[in-house]
Amino acid sequence: MIASLSGIVEAKGPDEAVIDVNGVGYRVFLSERSLARLPAEGGRVKLRVRTVVREDALDLYGFTSQEEEELFLLLTSVSHIGPKVAINILCGMEPAELARSIASGDLVRLTHLKGVGKKTAERLVVELKDKMQPLLAAAPALVATGGARVGLGQQSDLVSALVNLGYKPVQAEKAAEEAAQKLGGDATLDALIREALRAART
Numbered sequence: 666m667i668a669s670l671s672g673i674v675e676a677k678g679p680d681e682a683v684i685d686v687n688g689v690g691y692r693v694f695l696s697e698r699s700l701a702r703l704p705a706e707g708g709r710v711k712l713r714v715r716t717v718v719r720e721d722a723l724d725l726y727g728f729t730s731q732e733e734e735e736l737f738l739l740l741t742s743v744s745h746i747g748p749k750v751a752i753n754i755l756c757g758m759e760p761a762e763l764a765r766s767i768a769s770g771d772l773v774r775l776t777h778l779k780g781v782g783k784k785t786a787e788r789l790v791v792e793l794k795d796k797m798q799p800l801l802a803a804a805p806a807l808v809a810t811g812g813a814r815v816g817l818g819q820q821s822d823l824v825s826a827l828v829n830l831g832y833k834p835v836q837a838e839k840a841a842e843e844a845a846q847k848l849g850g851d852a853t854l855d856a857l858i859r860e861a862l863r864a865a866r867t
Contacts, residue, residue, distance in 0.1 A: 671711040674703055693727035696755040701835040702729045703826050732760040743792045753779040816863035823857050
């Protein structure tokens, strides 16, 4: 099975990329977060890869971080959640926040994810709650944002608030990091939201 790919980004789509490895193009499905981290077309990249074999297809799913890959494997172990649904879930939250939402049984936040209804959210909590602890223990207590450092919980709340206001997850993360870098680690959540919205309008 293919475990990683190292090559040139040949093309990018809404949910996939083609990676040229010595003249062979591999189509790889990725979350929005991983797609945003890829270099421009023509740039070199190395991806962690999971191979999913079905009766009628052999699909590759790529990840730019170990945490995202681990969550993908856990998500696809849940009944009725296939790889495409797992990728959609990963698009909606950064890995640490998703792990925390599952561990805390936050059904409200989980049901805001694409493709996740109440029953699916309940299955995620029941089947994965105890498996989130190693991921949470490995997550840094603080998120570095340039010269500033903002608590992981506050950073996640800021990203969540921006997504609720219409930002795409990747845009929300970028805006949150820029706001935290400008205002510093002591800024309140309200101040960070106002700064992120102000920057978006300029």
